[in-house]
Amino acid sequence: MKTRKILLGLAVLGLTTVFANNGAKIYTACAACHGVNGEKAALGKSKVIKSWDSKKTIAALEGYKKGTYGGAMKGVMKGQVARLSSEDIKAVAKHIETLK
Numbered sequence: 001m002k003t004r005k006i007l008l009g010l011a012v013l014g015l016t017t018v019f020a021n022n023g024a025k026i027y028t029a030c031a032a033c034h035g036v037n038g039e040k041a042a043l044g045k046s047k048v049i050k051s052w053d054s055k056k057t058i059a060a061l062e063g064y065k066k067g068t069y070g071g072a073m074k075g076v077m078k079g080q081v082a083r084l085s086s087e088d089i090k091a092v093a094k095h096i097e098t099l100k
Contacts, residue, residue: 023095026088029080038099045072050099057093065089 033042038050049057061084063069064077081089
């Protein structure tokens with residue numbers, strides 16, 4: 001019984017690490033415009049996303065995907081997020097939240 005709990009705990013920890021790493025990996029495509037730490041206004045037109053709350057990022061990315069969010073960058077971002085699943089969006093949002 002104790003062994004099962006330990007193995008379950010390790011499995012959960014492993015999945016958490018996979019998602020965290022996945023968020024960082026996904027963000028590498030974002031960094032070209034937003035900066036390594038989210039410190040840049042992409043193409044001089046977007047908001048700086050550094051340290052955004054994950055809920056704010058998820059809402060923005062899902063809005064871009066649906067075409068219901070965004071100003072000048074709406075068309076560019078719609079294409080960028082089209083390939084992302086809901087899980088990918090959550091993972092990258094969690095990563096952005098950690099940027100300092």
